[in-house]
Amino acid sequence: MTHAAAVKEVAVLARLSISDEDIETATTEFNQTLALFDALSSVDTTQVTPMVNPLDAVQRLRIDSVETLVDREGLMRNAPAQDQHYFLVPRVLD
């Protein structure tokens, strides 16, 4: 059973906000979903290698050469805020 405070902490990690009105429902739903996972513990997985990807192949390597697929204007045209070819965010310190 995960408590509302813990759900809120997870939300902070995910950069999502849950209002005080919504937190109860969110917590209930969260716990419903986690309950669905309980069945996993019944499986004996000793010696079983986790499966990351079903494709049984090794990483293909790209030749080290430079290529521009899309120009800067194209890459930045959806930016909510930009100036002098920088993406803008509120000022950050450090």
Place this chain on the structure above:
Amino acid sequence: MQWEKVMGLEVHLQLATQSKIFSSSATTFGAAANSQTNPLDVALPGTLPVLNHSAVTQAIVFGLGIGADIGRVSRFDRKNYFYPDLPKGYQISQFFQPIVKEGIFDVPMEDGSLFPVRILRAHLEEDAGKSVHDAIPGHTGIDLNRAGTPLLEVVTEPDFRTATQVVAYLKALHALVTYLGISDGNMSEGSMRCDVNLSLRPKGESEYGTRTELKNINSFRFIERAIQIEADRQQDLLDSGDTVTQETRLFDPDKDETRAMRSKEVANDYRYFPDPDLLPIVIDDDTIDQIRASLPELPTAKRARYISDLGLGDYDANLLTQDRATAEFFEATCTICNNPKAAANWIVGELSAALNRVGNTINDCAIRPDGLAALITRIDDGTLSSKMAKTVFDALWAGESDVDRIILDKGLKQVSDAGALEAIVDELIAANSAQVDQYRAADASKQKKLIGFFVGQAMKASKGQANPQLLNQLLKEKLSAS
């Protein structure tokens, strides 16, 4: 209380690839904002990483260079955190299975001893972009040119006890990677960045204290200072009964202090997990053998060879092997003049001093190995005295290239013709009978002083070109004969 520093290092090396680790964007330093970006670097939806072959090869080269185990199967993982210069909201790194595993790196110390540093691992990862705080008022600008640049993060065990060891390690690491050609090691451009994990413990204690991480120290100059400042800060805390907080701190060379980083204040849970967009990197024996065969002679081997085969001292051997360009300069010079000791003396002495004065590296030096070798040859064959040699060196430094031409133009040829010198000496003896008598009356120890007068006069008469050994010999003979 006597405190002992315990330090471990994490060094990020920017690999010398043309393109980024997962995209085909260029990695050139200093380009216009966001001009070296592709859809992947901006993390546009639907883009996928494809691994750069050179990045993998260079990581293996490094692993073999420090004699470490190569991870035959390695993987990439996602490290999740939000920051505006991290476009995907996760960094692709190697957490669970790095490409380079344990190894021991022998670091030459000034006294000629070797300090073995245990390398824990080295892994491939992508660099973040850059946040620019001063370009646009009230905003932080994000430039993603650097995002995705391949990095090799080299992590040591906490083996360092002094700042001197740390600096020696970094210099040796710098030498190694430049030798291997896998990084330009340029600290000011961020190609080599160092994080120091530092804690104190009472001397004799075996448990570690709480550590802080000093981030991104970007010059050799600052490292010793940063370590000292942080160690002092921790010691003050501990001496007054306080505790050290585990945190990331930044060294500010202007204020000469370390301070906690704001962005790292919130304890993060990075939620590492294997990146499903990338498959395992499998490295077989053939690949390793091929790469091993292509490795250049490494600094440690070179250094040993300079000492045993070329008869150099530890000091010169250390300095000459510190970077590949210097060693190559030295070896090229030796090949032509066949006098390693003289070549070493000139490079470690005059040449280094001159380079230091103008702040250049040996790569940007007007003097080339053939020029220096010609100079040494002319000293060895008696054409130049050491004093004249300095004049020739200055001319080479100024951009001239033909040593014999310089000698001719400046009239620097040393007079080694016994007949010509004999005439000068005879004339001197005839003209200075009082001094000759004084010399002849003096005992051996006084004679040594008195002969200086005749040497000076003879040099003057020869316009400085008399071969000093020959002149001395002639004077002794003539003055002794009565």
Place this chain on the structure above:
Amino acid sequence: MAKAVNTLAALSQQLRTGSVSSRELTEDSLLRIARLNPALNAVITSCEDRALAAAAQADKALASGDVSPLLGIPMLHKDIFCTRDVRTTCASKMLAEFIPPYSATVVNRLETAGMISLGKCNMDEFAMGSSNETSFFGAARNPWDTARVPGGSSGGSAAAVAAGFATLATGTDTGGSIRQPAALCGITGLKPSYGRVSRYGMIAFASSMDQAGPMARTAEDCALVLSAMAGSDALDSTCSDQPVPNYAETLEQSISGLRIGVPKEFFSHHLDAAVADAIDRAIKELEQAGATIVDVSLPSTDLGVSTYYVIAPAEASANLSRYDGVRYGYRCENPADLEDLYTRSRSEGFGPEVKRRILVGTFTLSAASYDQYFMKAQQVRRVIANEYDTVLDNVDVIAGPSAPNTAFVLNDQSKSITDMYMEDVFTIGANLAGLPAISVPAGLVNGLPVGMQLIGRRFDEARLLNVAHQYQKRTDWHTLSPDLGGLV
């Protein structure tokens, strides 16, 4: 109910004989979309001008004797595929204004093959859903009954094909998102093996399971399109370089003697009895075609749901971190600072189901629960994949239902979140194991379509399409169309 007018293969013939032009087909399709979409909401964005321009080009090529099979045929893309200069929303407020500067490999390949893109289909937001109800642009409707869902997440694509907007729409399938809506809308939908089709430019949900595939009337049409879609891609490391066969060539092979496995776990309490009867009859049909029916067991079938709902949200939680309001996508008004920018942009830009899954995924990956949930699920995933492989060592194809029920009504309050997750119970296995699977129309229950699912060996799409085609030669469920007269 009416007989379907056309298949892609038939249109291809007509184009090449000159009995119809690409322009005429394109205009017909656009007209049909304009007429019916208000009632069905299957298309989010249509691009008339571009489509007509492309059709004119195709007609020129046809006139000059180009006989490429897909040339000049109108189609639709699920709005999860990036289309250069055409808005790509993923049915999210987050990307409601997003105009990609590049196209997905799938889009490029079908365009190169001469297909005419009419627009972009509705879907569940970020492909998270089984009913199309999570779309920011409103739910798409099932053409068989507009009070019902078309299934999801590729619900708009399924509804569009069923309603005759086009003979083909692309879809993507992470846990059943092609097969379940294909079943609920009475069309044929193929999820290829993981790695068969490039994922480049396809907006990621769960990277280790997402696959793109064709949704069409017939297996033959799917075969024609898959041949053009599939194959290695330098821009996707997880796209296999196994050669791509011409899938149309093996369609006519006899299935006599083929071994077809029927897992008993697919006929569990989750399955609606009438649907079960329809599937039984479909399997009998395969037996009559000469196949040998074998009882098999996939004991971890139900566990697949738990496994999937750990892994998919975990991968998604990271995949969706890039939507931070910085470089593109929704940004909140007047952010006070960076954290406010992140948190409000994401909280306002994502819908409830997406946020639920991000939360769960963030949780299962966190240091304290990684071993218990995420790693455990990855281990169970291998157990499940091994079960499938063992069964497929013994049989050529697995057959069963695509979905536990027919289309359900919109806004069904009786369905809890986890009930909804059970919609995927029969389809998830193929995603976890990376196997190809197809859903073919196999009957009607109370006037609503039922889909039979066939699952094959890895990279053996040819066999699946062969079996599906042979089934369709013996049945006419795939030729049925909903009566849309009342919608206009």
